[in-house]
Amino acid sequence: MTSILAPLLGGLGLFLLGMALMTDGLKTAAGDALKSILGAWTRTRARGLVAGAFITAAVQSSSAVTVATIGFVNAGLLTLGQAIWVVFGANVGTTMTGWLVSQVGLKLDWGALALPLIGLGMIAGLALKSRPRLGGAAQAVAGFGLFFLGVGLLQQAFSGLAPQIAALNLEEAGIFAIPVFVLVGALLTTLTQSSSAAIAITLSASAGGAVPLPLAAAAVIGANIGTTSTALLATIGATPAARRVAMAHVAFNAVTALAALALLPLLLWASEGVLDGAHLVDDTPGRLAAFHTLFNVLGVLLILPLAPRLTRWLAGLFGTPDExxxxxxxxxxxxxxxxxxxxxxxxxxxxxxxxxxxxxxxxxxxxPGRRSAGxxxxxxxxxxxxxxxxxxxxxxxxxxxxxxxxxxxxxxxxxxxxxxxxxxxxxxxxxxxxxxxxxxxxxxxxxxxxxxxxxxxxxxxxxxxxxxxxxxxxxxxxxxxxxxxxxxxxxxxxxxxxxxxxxxxxxxxxxxxxxxxxxxxxxxxxxxxxxx
Structure with a gap:
């Protein structure tokens, strides 16, 4: 068991460390560009959606973008109407991680790819300390290496667990297994504070076929729900406006999750049948990445007619007399x-x-002369x-x-x-x-x-x-x-x-x-x- 647990924990740790290095490095390399995008590209709903998706895909962290958006609302730089579309876009952008894991991390020789990236990235980072933006790019390269190394170790761990998982006969678990795997995905995301980590674990577990596609898809839905915990934690001590943005994140993910569960067979058919027929994906991890993207895009389409009413409802929450x-x-x-x-x-x-x-x-x-305490x-x-x-x-x-x-x-x-x-x-x-x-x-x-x-x-x-x-x-x-x-x-x-x-x-x-x-x-x- 130790031979399986060690690579599982090590792979998860390397994956999280790689994600952190990638996110920090890419934000440093981008400089003020991300702030400029959030400030200038959010004046319409469509532009806010694209900005949220683009920035999240670039920095590989929807949590980072959501927390940054909450901070911008806190500072009065974004309105509620602008911020909620950035958050919706961030949910679409975060699906890029699934594609990276399924199409690159699980298919390439992770040792041959990851180790050179880590070495080159760290050496370049040390050499470029005096040039922060180039140093940030080098840090991101090292982060990509750790990211792929972590995915490789996770794949190795789950390949060792495949016989034990197969013995559970999950195919025959019935419909009651769906909510259990939704809960597992949500808990994994909450514990790691990274939906990307939960999705990487799910994709790695599904790569050997031990976890059936519907149950793995349920875990992906749960990961989407669990990512709201980061936004809620960021609102502790924040302004009412910032708390409304976090609630918009919760509302979007709840609507998306309910729709994905209700339409699970149809979405799986679309990700499995249609995309296989187009020769875009040909394995379970790829189908899960496609499923993740499909149901988040579906969430945007569902929330589109509800957004004005949602914004008005949110505007009435957490009100104060001063506001x-x-x-x-x-x-x-x-x-x-x-x-x-x-x-x-x-x-x-x-x-x-x-x-x-x-x-x-x-x-x-x-x-007279009585000064307020705050x-x-x-x-x-x-x-x-x-x-x-x-x-x-x-x-x-x-x-x-x-x-x-x-x-x-x-x-x-x-x-x-x-x-x-x-x-x-x-x-x-x-x-x-x-x-x-x-x-x-x-x-x-x-x-x-x-x-x-x-x-x-x-x-x-x-x-x-x-x-x-x-x-x-x-x-x-x-x-x-x-x-x-x-x-x-x-x-x-x-x-x-x-x-x-x-x-x-x-x-x-x-x-x-x-x-x-x-x-x-x-x-x-x-x-x-x-x-x-």
């Missing part, structure tokens, strides 16, 4: 066809941004909302607008800027220490605080506009004079006075920005959208 703030409530791409309605919706969304910014500023004013997600969410409104305005300006609409859009852009000024100033206020108030300064500080609160309340009144600029300036000048007088008579030092002046200026900026934003909104809130 709800960042999502526009009144903007819809369909409104771009009717500019008058689009401008009206923009006014409502700008009001929402304005009101939310005032609400956050008021909360910060109520807690990142201010509410502030970030409102910044994202401002960006979403700008994006909608940009798309609207590319349509045919009435002459008066330019005035509306110009005012609404300024409303966004004033809301951002309120956010930035209130954040600065929160970072400043609470003011020192002596008997002479306390009334002046109380007056400007009351005035800023009054300005925020007036700016939050949707029905009427009250110009508070003069009262704000009066309160500011009174406080400024009181601070300078305290410095002159020695009742306050330079440090507190200097900090107090900065705080007073920030308070004035909050009040005036809130007032200016409300003034810019003007009549647009009441339905005058400039289209007349």
């Amino acid at each position: 709800a703030l960042s999502r526009p409530e009144f903007l819809d791409s369909n409104l771009l066809q009717t500019p008058a309605l689009a401008v009206r919706s923009l006014a409502l969304e700008c009001w929402r941004l304005h009101a939310l910014a005032l609400d956050l500023a008021a909360a910060r004013l109520a807690a 990142p201010d997600h509410r502030h970030d969410a409102l910044s994202d909302l401002a960006d979403a409104i700008r994006d909608f305005i940009d798309r609207l300006t590319q349509t045919t607008l009435a002459p008066q609409s330019g005035k509306v859009l110009a005012d609404l852009v300024r409303v966004i800027q004033h809301a951002e000024e309120v956010l930035q100033a209130s954040a600065q206020l929160q970072a400043l220490p609470a003011p020192r108030t002596g008997p002479a300064l306390k009334p002046a500080w109380q007056a400007i605080d009351d005035q800023v609160r009054a300005s925020l309340a007036a700016a939050a009144d949707r029905e009427t506009f009250a110009d508070t600029a003069a009262d704000t300036e009066k309160a500011f000048q009174t406080l400024k004079s009181a601070l300078l007088a305290a410095l002159a008579d020695g009742s306050a030092g330079l440090g507190p006075v200097d900090t107090g002046l900065v705080r007073a200026q920030v308070l004035r900026r909050i009040a005036l920005s809130a007032r200016d934003g409300r003034q810019r909104l003007g009549d647009w809130l009441n339905g005058d959208n400039g289209q007349s």
Whole structure:
């Protein structure tokens, strides 16, 4: 038994090591090309699908591509709609491993092929340390050698196990063996964190005919299911958007697996009969590689009509209150066809941004000098909302607008800027220490605080506009004079006075920005959208 177990474990280890070296080496050799492809080739569903398949076939790791895609979504570089098609393409691209194993690894003299590749790759890698991209290519060559060496050892191990496996009479196991082999494939992938390893084991086991084709195909389906574990592990501590991408991976693989199991006889006939007839494959491992490709392509065809609904469903998962703030409530791409309605919706969304910014500023004013322990997600969410409104305005300006609409859009852009000024100033206020108030300064500080609160309340009144600029300036000048007088008579030092002046200026900026934003909104809130 030891003579079989040793090459089995050794072959698996060499295969995994070779896959890791190949993946890392090819990513290093590609440099920024993979990031460029993900960034530029994903603007449509078809391009995202091709990009995912191409990159996965190139780096030989769907897990690496899926985890990278999750990272890009985490960083805001890819949208959910773009990312899910990259993930779907990665599932198609990963089938290249089966073809490599079946058509090269199991057919060539692995010793004669693998050992020179390992030697040449490692020597070239050492010689090219100063040139990372060429060194990465050399590492990938060594990885290919280890890959084929591992496949050869796996084949050797399973050839030794063939009599024992044949004695199990798997041909007569019946339909209940199918779910067992699906589970075996899933467990192998989960344990090795590589669907390629599970598929290589399955292909090697089937090469001698010990495992019947239907059961080996069931294990391949299980490997496809097991690969979702890597994506789920990558979402620990990730953003809701990244978790949605992982769920898209799970959904795709679940749909694909169910379809493959339901159509197993038909897909096996296609991989065995049609491809044999075309002289493309003539053995069980080749048929399994073809089966793997067929059912993943079938998964893409099945998910195609479901993708819009799936994207909407995923968009509602793992939601947070902050994320709800960042999502526009009144903007819809369909409104771009009717500019008058689009401008009206923009006014409502700008009001929402304005009101939310005032609400956050008021909360910060109520807690002077109290800094948040972590990142201010509410502030970030409102910044994202401002960006979403700008994006909608940009798309609207590319349509045919009435002459008066330019005035509306110009005012609404300024409303966004004033809301951002309120956010930035209130954040600065929160970072400043609470003011020192002596008997002479306390009334002046109380007056400007009351005035800023009054300005925020007036700016939050949707029905009427009250110009508070003069009262704000009066309160500011009174406080400024009181601070300078305290410095002159020695009742306050330079440090507190200097900090107090900065705080007073920030308070004035909050009040005036809130007032200016409300003034810019003007009549647009009441339905005058400039289209007349």
